Amino acid sequence: MLHAVIMAGGSGTRFWPESRADRPKQLLALTGGRTMIQQTVDRLGAAIPAERVFVVTAARLVPAMREQLPQLPAGAILGEPCKRDTAPCIGLAAFLLSRRDPDATMVVMPSDHAIEPTAVFQSAIQQAAALVDSDPKRIVTFGIRPTYPAESFGYIERAEAIGPGVYNVARFREKPPAAVAEQYLKAGTFYWNSGIFIWKAATILAALKQHQPEMFAHLQTIAAADGKPEFTAVFEREFAAIRGVSIDYAVMEKAEKVAVIEALFVWDDVGSWHAIARLRGVDADGNTIAGKHLGLHTANCVIRSDDEHLVVTLGLKDCIVVHTPDATLVADRRDEESIRRVVKMLEERGWSQYL
């Protein structure tokens, strides 16, 4: 059976001040009426119904997730007691799913990406599941054809084709420097790593056992306590003892039998305020506006407020203005990366009320 495992533990500091420690990007409706996590679940449609969706998030976010995803069954949202990157998260999900469905096929995906159209995504999932069914030890990923030499994504280098738009993977590549990204783009045989993987739970568990035996042992102990009164205590103790590491590093870079499907859907990682202009579109002046706004000589700006608080911009070009009740950001679009530094500075100053 096909199960979705949605990784929803990200902190999304790049969307400060809209994103906060207890309301990260995946809980925000950045691109429309539904939040990112809601869109992620909606997108699965009939391909993976709600009763087979499993969400792993941070413990403190579980109540908000439950509120946003009332259609999920009880126990479908797991809160990690601490952050340990993607490999332990995925491994634990594999253990827990295996106990319920020993033959489970997992579709692992981030909770905060934009993907369209839904129908294309769903048939891509079916295609990947069929590839796993045809060879149960296979790992399938989705590769996004790069449109510019991005330095902020991992890349997948493809080898020979094994079907129409499906290739064996030659190698996973970490985020490259600009010159290397340029080469990847030119070569035409590299994809952006979408972070979406399809495999049998048994396959990823075997890989973890082989490559990450310590992590595997901790996860096994946690899974053994599933449904027992001591579960929370065991989870907290064992999970904290794991060394955090990404699934790419822990497994993918060492795995054999990995296939990549070239995605036919449109994908966006919604990595920064820039993405909002891409995804929501711009008006005649190049602006993307949400909330009450009045502008004069304003161009190429992303401006966000609510329906009550008025933001007025005069002579503003290439800026991001985000008003929230207790904090306002005004940033040059080219300086957007510094938002992460701001969040660090707020921590250092002890201004935790704004985090």
Added chain:
Amino acid sequence: MLHAVIMAGGSGTRFWPESRADRPKQLLALTGGRTMIQQTVDRLGAAIPAERVFVVTAARLVPAMREQLPQLPAGAILGEPCKRDTAPCIGLAAFLLSRRDPDATMVVMPSDHAIEPTAVFQSAIQQAAALVDSDPKRIVTFGIRPTYPAESFGYIERAEAIGPGVYNVARFREKPPAAVAEQYLKAGTFYWNSGIFIWKAATILAALKQHQPEMFAHLQTIAAADGKPEFTAVFEREFAAIRGVSIDYAVMEKAEKVAVIEALFVWDDVGSWHAIARLRGVDADGNTIAGKHLGLHTANCVIRSDDEHLVVTLGLKDCIVVHTPDATLVADRRDEESIRRVVKMLEERGWSQYL
């Protein structure tokens, strides 16, 4: 006796969103702890004690004025039922003062300028009063030595000296275009008109009777009702019937016997957000900050918030950011003049809650 007449009816739209219809510039503490009107009264010190200070403002602002100026006697704050420029305001003050003190000397001044040091200002007032005493028909003004070819001020052209730093006035000049302002600056015989005048109440009344007989008649009718139950009704009816006109146009440009004293005090009309940087000073990056702020790569900005709402700026140069509870302004400093247009646009859109 020396009386102060403070004109405090201005709407100060250039300080939106801090200034609002019911909280214009003169009621704001833009340059320090005390509001502009409070500073204006404070500045008079012993030269003109509170019991001889008269404030003319808009009727709707009277309660706020009373709150900010508790030291003034009852009846010292007059609220105009409608806006009619400076001549009717000054003329009415002259009528009312004359009834209490037939030999009154008036020092007429705006309520929203910055002047320092106080002691120099006070001795300038004494010097002007002495000039009026020596020739009771004389009108005395203060001229500010121009530092740049300002187009936003009226100018006073001086004639021959009649004492150290005191000159007869050759002519009043309206706000000049750039090229003319340049000539005025070069000539060295032009001052900015500070809007501060000293004269006998009887002198200005005689001038109004001569040059503005209709206005004079209306004002006379209002003054005759002073202290009577029908005063408010008469004031409203007669004042509304007056054609509004400035004191410069109504009297000064036609007056003889006008002297100008070159001001030795430092004067600033606090005409826009720019002035805040001038008056409050700038930090090492050229920024003038009030309220909670965190900046990275931020230079030559005026940033204002309160102690609760955090404003973060990234890569921002030469901008004005003003946060208030219901509205935020983000403006290029060079586009500051457009703030007036914004206020008009808010009116047109019916967004009166922000005015």
